[in-house]
Amino acid sequence: MEGLDALLHGFEVALTLHHLGLMVVGVLIGILVGVLPGLGAPNGVALLMPLTFFMTPVSAIILLSSMYWGALLGGSTTSILFNIPGEPSSVATTFDGHPMAKQGRAAEALSLAFLSSGFGALVGVVTITIVADEIADFALRFSPAEYFAVYLLAFCAFIGMGGANPLKTAVSLLVGLSLATIGMDTVSGEMRLTFGQNELVRGISFLVAVIGLFGIGELLATTDETETVKGIHARVRLSAVLRTMAQMPRYIVALLRSAAIGVWMGLTPGGPTAASFMSYGVARRFSRRGDAFGRGEPEGVVSPETADHAAGVSALLPMLALGVPGSATAAVMLGGLMIWGLQPGPMLFQDRPDFVWGLIASMYIANIVAVVLVLSTVPLFASVMRVPFGLLAPIIMAICLTGAWMVSGSGFDVLLAVGFGVVGYLMKKLDYPIAPLVLAMVLGDKAEDAFRQSMLISQGSLTVFWSNWLVATITTLALLLLAWPILGWLLRGGVQLNRRPAE
Amino acid sequence: MALAAAAFGGVVVFGALQHDTGWGPTGPGAGYFPVRIGFLLIGVATLLLLREVLAGSLARFSEPGAMRRVFALLLPTAIFGAAIAPLGAYATMAAYLLWMARALAKARWHVAVLLAVLMPLGFFLLFETWLGVPLAKGPIEEALGIY
Numbered sequence: 001m002e003g004l005d006a007l008l009h010g011f012e013v014a015l016t017l018h019h020l021g022l023m024v025v026g027v028l029i030g031i032l033v034g035v036l037p038g039l040g041a042p043n044g045v046a047l048l049m050p051l052t053f054f055m056t057p058v059s060a061i062i063l064l065s066s067m068y069w070g071a072l073l074g075g076s077t078t079s080i081l082f083n084i085p086g087e088p089s090s091v092a093t094t095f096d097g098h099p100m101a102k103q104g105r106a107a108e109a110l111s112l113a114f115l116s117s118g119f120g121a122l123v124g125v126v127t128i129t130i131v132a133d134e135i136a137d138f139a140l141r142f143s144p145a146e147y148f149a150v151y152l153l154a155f156c157a158f159i160g161m162g163g164a165n166p167l168k169t170a171v172s173l174l175v176g177l178s179l180a181t182i183g184m185d186t187v188s189g190e191m192r193l194t195f196g197q198n199e200l201v202r203g204i205s206f207l208v209a210v211i212g213l214f215g216i217g218e219l220l221a222t223t224d225e226t227e228t229v230k231g232i233h234a235r236v237r238l239s240a241v242l243r244t245m246a247q248m249p250r251y252i253v254a255l256l257r258s259a260a261i262g263v264w265m266g267l268t269p270g271g272p273t274a275a276s277f278m279s280y281g282v283a284r285r286f287s288r289r290g291d292a293f294g295r296g297e298p299e300g301v302v303s304p305e306t307a308d309h310a311a312g313v314s315a316l317l318p319m320l321a322l323g324v325p326g327s328a329t330a331a332v333m334l335g336g337l338m339i340w341g342l343q344p345g346p347m348l349f350q351d352r353p354d355f356v357w358g359l360i361a362s363m364y365i366a367n368i369v370a371v372v373l374v375l376s377t378v379p380l381f382a383s384v385m386r387v388p389f390g391l392l393a394p395i396i397m398a399i400c401l402t403g404a405w406m407v408s409g410s411g412f413d414v415l416l417a418v419g420f421g422v423v424g425y426l427m428k429k430l431d432y433p434i435a436p437l438v439l440a441m442v443l444g445d446k447a448e449d450a451f452r453q454s455m456l457i458s459q460g461s462l463t464v465f466w467s468n469w470l471v472a473t474i475t476t477l478a479l480l481l482l483a484w485p486i487l488g489w490l491l492r493g494g495v496q497l498n499r500r501p502a503e
Numbered sequence: 504m505a506l507a508a509a510a511f512g513g514v515v516v517f518g519a520l521q522h523d524t525g526w527g528p529t530g531p532g533a534g535y536f537p538v539r540i541g542f543l544l545i546g547v548a549t550l551l552l553l554r555e556v557l558a559g560s561l562a563r564f565s566e567p568g569a570m571r572r573v574f575a576l577l578l579p580t581a582i583f584g585a586a587i588a589p590l591g592a593y594a595t596m597a598a599y600l601l602w603m604a605r606a607l608a609k610a611r612w613h614v615a616v617l618l619a620v621l622m623p624l625g626f627f628l629l630f631e632t633w634l635g636v637p638l639a640k641g642p643i644e645e646a647l648g649i650y
């Protein structure tokens with residue numbers, strides 16, 4: 001019952017007027033960010049990050065995580081109404097959500113999406129509450145070798161299960177790892193890869209990279225596409241919401257299955273995008289109405305949405321307990337934790353229980369706040385999409401560049417963000433996933449440190465990664481995941497499967 | 504893209520070779536990790552390039568009209584970004600928004616001017632007054648004496 005006490009204490013932290021206000025603000029900004037093209041959850045969190053330096057870490061994480069929930073919901077709104085996924089993780093929602101809206105069932109589709117999101121989030125946060133302490137205790141036994149193995153597992157999981165071309169994912173990861181080594185070496189103090197440039201001594205901030213890759217790159221990619229926006233007007237009435245709510249038990253199988261998939265993909269670093277696709281695919285295969293999928297089947301909305309949110313929520317647990325984020329947004333938040341002076345990992349649970357449990361408690365409240373807010377503000381935010389893109393794009397650009405400036409007040413960072421924008425645009429056009437790059441940038445230093453420490457312990461022998469059952473299991477699992485695409489390729493007789501890029 | 508990645512890997516290897524890539528007094532040297540990452544990157548990128556060449560899929564990148572639209576957005580933004588540090592954020596933002604609203608969105612004058620005035624003003628109130636985060640200032644802001 002230790003966990004329950006901690007959770008109650010967490011509610012005391014989260015249920016102050018100040019924090020409730022932050023949740024509302026966070027959720028509203030999040031919905032806006034999710035609705036706007038070119039501003040996604042990782043990018044929005046990165047943009048808000050400089051503002052949080054003036055807050056206590058608890059307030060900061062509550063603001064940022066609330067924004068994340070808002071962004072996930074906002075992304076589904078545009079998926080359903082405009083057939084434009086505001087977030088990569090809501091791509092699967094367009095398959096059935098938009099057809100539903102076209103059939104005049106927009107309100108039903110939206111309510112379904114939001115309610116199942118809420119359900120997924122709830123399952124995710126309950127899971128976190130139950131297993132948080134166990135995972136933290138488990139992680140206390142980790143030595144550097146185990147940590148490196150876990151990082152390796154995260155990287156390999158992206159390559160093996162990310163859904164994008166494995167080679168391209170690998171390139172993206174390796175570029176991120178290289179970028180992470182730029183600047184002063186944490187062990188020897190040598191300047192690495194700076195080529196005598198003073199601006200590079202501090203290293204390249206992952207915030208600048210995220211703003212450029214996700215924000216500016218996304219905007220450039222949107223300009224590239226010619227398709228015009230044809231939205232569907234929708235007003236969600238309370239009666240429609242209640243009617244949908246009464247229907248929810250009908251989808252209980254889909255809800256539970258998708259929540260389980262989502263929680264699993266969030267805890268193991270698969271991320272919400274992979275979770276929503278997987279959940280949609282599984283639902284289509286196993287549903288009795290599988291044939292109706294893609295033509296406006298409610299289950300096709302429920303499944304990806306539930307999994308999306310369950311994964312988004314549970315992705316925060318490995319970030320807190322192990323320092324390994326389960327999604328791109330969690331990766332940005334992890335970077336934030338380090339900037340606020342908190343060391344993610346099992347010790348966080350012992351040193352800062354107010355922070356950890358305040359966050360977990362806030363997830364219960366903020367998700368409810370988010371669902372209520374998004375239901376009541378859909379028409380308002382949908383009207384934002386009717387502003388011509390030519391006007392919207394420069395405004396978002398100005399916000400992005402200002403955000404890049406605020407990271408450290410340097411003009412070089414602003415130019416760097418523009419440069420990353422071009423890279424992000426090219427990556428998007430050529431189907432290179434961006435999330436692994438960000439993940440690698442945030443984790444690169446820690447992975448390298450863990451690697452060097454374990455090499456030091458073992459006197460340079462790689463066998464340290466198989467020295468006991470724990471590290472051996474993780475390492476082997478990681479290598480198996482890495483080999484997964486090759487195995488699959490061999491099994492299919494050399495026919496390469498090219499799926500949509502993940503996140 | 505694969506070529507660029509391989510080239511980047513080359514730069515990483517080159518940079519890493521300036522450091523101790525082997526076994527130093529404090530364990531693996533500073534270059535130990537990056538040099539391996541760099542070589543891996545070159546390897547993977549080469550594989551990718553080979554596959555693309557073999558598949559003959561070096562198709563056209565995008566239709567010509569799209570590139571023009573992208574540059575119409577990218578170039579002014581790059582200029583705006585470069586101008587923030589020397590000229591200050593507010594005046595350049597106003598100019599940038601004015602230009603974009605007129606050239607890209609073909610908005611009417613009063614919309615464009617309204618946007619170009621309100622947005623920097625909003626930023627000023629939000630960041631300088633409320634949050635106390637200074638944005639870049641340049642000679643124009645100085646002349647107006649707003650800080």
